Amino acid sequence: MKRLAFTTISAIAALAVAGPAVAQSRSASSSEGYENTDRSGGSRNVRIDPYIEASQLVVAELSPGDDVVTFTQLAAGVDATVAGRNNGASVSVRYEYNVGYGDAIDSNTLSGVARGYASIVPQLLTVEAGGLAARTRVDGNGALTPNPLINQGADSRIYSVYAGPALATRAGDVDVSANYRVGYTRVESPDAVVTAPGADPVDVFDDSLVQSASVRVGTRAGEPLPIGVGVGAGWMQEDVSNLDQRIRDAHVRGDVTVPVTQSLAVIGGVGYEDVQVSSRDAVLDAGGAPVVGPDGRLVTDKSQPRQIAYETDGLIWDVGVMWRPSSRTVLQASVGRRYDSTTYYGSLSYAPTSRSSVSINVYDAFSGFGNQLTTALANLPTDFTANRNALTGDLNGCVDSLDGNNCVTGALGSVRSAAFRSRGVSASYSMQLGRLSGGIGAGYDRRKFVAAPGTVLAAANGVADESYYLAAYLSGQVGQSGGFSANAYANWLNSGFANAGDVFAAGGSASYTRRIFNGLSARAAVALDNLDSELASEDLTAASALLGLRYDF
Numbered sequence: 001m002k003r004l005a006f007t008t009i010s011a012i013a014a015l016a017v018a019g020p021a022v023a024q025s026r027s028a029s030s031s032e033g034y035e036n037t038d039r040s041g042g043s044r045n046v047r048i049d050p051y052i053e054a055s056q057l058v059v060a061e062l063s064p065g066d067d068v069v070t071f072t073q074l075a076a077g078v079d080a081t082v083a084g085r086n087n088g089a090s091v092s093v094r095y096e097y098n099v100g101y102g103d104a105i106d107s108n109t110l111s112g113v114a115r116g117y118a119s120i121v122p123q124l125l126t127v128e129a130g131g132l133a134a135r136t137r138v139d140g141n142g143a144l145t146p147n148p149l150i151n152q153g154a155d156s157r158i159y160s161v162y163a164g165p166a167l168a169t170r171a172g173d174v175d176v177s178a179n180y181r182v183g184y185t186r187v188e189s190p191d192a193v194v195t196a197p198g199a200d201p202v203d204v205f206d207d208s209l210v211q212s213a214s215v216r217v218g219t220r221a222g223e224p225l226p227i228g229v230g231v232g233a234g235w236m237q238e239d240v241s242n243l244d245q246r247i248r249d250a251h252v253r254g255d256v257t258v259p260v261t262q263s264l265a266v267i268g269g270v271g272y273e274d275v276q277v278s279s280r281d282a283v284l285d286a287g288g289a290p291v292v293g294p295d296g297r298l299v300t301d302k303s304q305p306r307q308i309a310y311e312t313d314g315l316i317w318d319v320g321v322m323w324r325p326s327s328r329t330v331l332q333a334s335v336g337r338r339y340d341s342t343t344y345y346g347s348l349s350y351a352p353t354s355r356s357s358v359s360i361n362v363y364d365a366f367s368g369f370g371n372q373l374t375t376a377l378a379n380l381p382t383d384f385t386a387n388r389n390a391l392t393g394d395l396n397g398c399v400d401s402l403d404g405n406n407c408v409t410g411a412l413g414s415v416r417s418a419a420f421r422s423r424g425v426s427a428s429y430s431m432q433l434g435r436l437s438g439g440i441g442a443g444y445d446r447r448k449f450v451a452a453p454g455t456v457l458a459a460a461n462g463v464a465d466e467s468y469y470l471a472a473y474l475s476g477q478v479g480q481s482g483g484f485s486a487n488a489y490a491n492w493l494n495s496g497f498a499n500a501g502d503v504f505a506a507g508g509s510a511s512y513t514r515r516i517f518n519g520l521s522a523r524a525a526v527a528l529d530n531l532d533s534e535l536a537s538e539d540l541t542a543a544s545a546l547l548g549l550r551y552d553f
Helices: 007-016 369-378
Strands: 034-037 043-063 068-083 087-101 107-121 125-138 155-171 174-188 207-219 228-240 245-259 264-279 307-326 329-338 341-353 356-367 385-388 395-400 420-433 436-449 464-478 482-495 502-517 520-533 540-552
Touching: 068 385, 087 385, 107 155, 107 369, 107 385, 107 395, 125 369, 155 369, 174 369, 207 369, 228 369, 245 307, 245 356, 264 329, 307 341, 356 369, 395 436, 395 464, 395 482, 502 540
Parallel strands: none
Antiparallel strands: 034 043, 043 068, 043 540, 068 087, 087 107, 107 125, 125 155, 155 174, 174 207, 207 228, 228 245, 245 264, 264 307, 307 329, 329 341, 341 356, 356 420, 385 395, 420 436, 436 464, 464 482, 482 502, 502 520, 520 540
16 A cells, blocks of 8 residues: 555656756736637646836936936836636737936846646657846846946946756656757847956856756556666766866666655665866967956957866765655755755745645756756746836746745846756745745855866856745735735845955835726836945945836726
8 A cells, every 4th residue: 555655746856866956926917818618628727917007207216326217118018817728828029129318328128937847648748948137236246136226337238048848657666757948148238347446357158058968767666566667877968168268967777666655755776977177278368367358258269179177976875864744845855966066956845725836946067057047947937927126027936836935036136158067945935825926035155166276267166156035926806906015026136256246136016007998007116226345445325116007908
């Protein structure tokens, strides 16, 4: 009886130990969703909410100066969710044009987040994809912080997309799974970001292509053996354009699931892994200084051979537990040996009720900025509502959902180009209570950079950046015609680089919307943002207010 009862948990455990883990309520809308039927005969819910907005925006710098700038803001966007038997997706895309008056600069922004999947062959072959477009600000030490529109010349743009197929089937008692994913990430930033007077500029991440693949075959506990066994292999490679950096990680391993009770199992695995990080040096001028290109990034010397920044190969292992007392709770925690050191990873998925959820993820992996961001995107749920700043329309780093890990904020901590080992934890809580929907996300991320000795990045080798982040959101309806939303955030980056200093950014926004008739509604919003950087002589504090109209089609 125990063997049969444990079949489900052993299958989940087998997927969890196939490779070490890597970091992984809805707002009121004036348009109603509708239902139709998909080709397989199942119910498919589709909600599409296109809109246009026209608003007047004023931004006042409270410190260190007292500038006041105004904008006319024109925006168009769409929020959509599809949920069917064989597909699911959520997308939020917004284009915004700000017409500045006086000293204000005109600007335009495309922002959005999307995540979805579609079954090409039901219960066999699935394709998933996701993407992110966001506006932010790169601080002097490489930290990413919100930009309150005071200095639009400091705007930076981040674009990231990924896609790939996944195969899952059974051959008798054997589960067979495989997947492939390719992703691309690009950061567009001002020409050069200087860390401190007389210091070298930060080499800001430019773009990267990341690919990963895995395959596994295995059996479940009780089918046919009393324990579950499996063998799998995985591969990841990220090619970063800055100095032609390359992160490559390949492994093969066997795993086992040993039931202890109907809800508890011991899991473990052992295998072999080969990890290598390499790069080229920068072009040097006649004085021996690195040459900076017109884009503000170091110019790669492709005439020189590739140099090793980090490499290790050999035995890897881990052991842990999988606990599933009910369909609403799954806990997995492991400790082992990887990257020539002790490693910890795990996850918790807990749904106290049908309208609340908790998600925690502990991770440890070698990566570049692009791989960490696409991995965070892939861990987002497919049913969500995007959280945006009520005035600027910028994404707040977390989505509103009752399913999965809801934030990508940890992946956005630092935009330095060097490869790194990332260790951290992310957590989120979401809830729906009547007409209210809200949640909170928090986390910690530590990036220890690696760089080849004798190269221009050598000073970064072994240096660590630590970031902490917190984001909260709440939205709901007020009466039959009104709705509100509120968001707050706090990000802190503690950099280990000389002369880099710490950066603390915090702020929040709130808005009220009231339907006038049909799809037309009036909006009012306020926001306050503060940026405290040790590289600046004074803090930057800005207050914003908005009045406008929105039409939902």
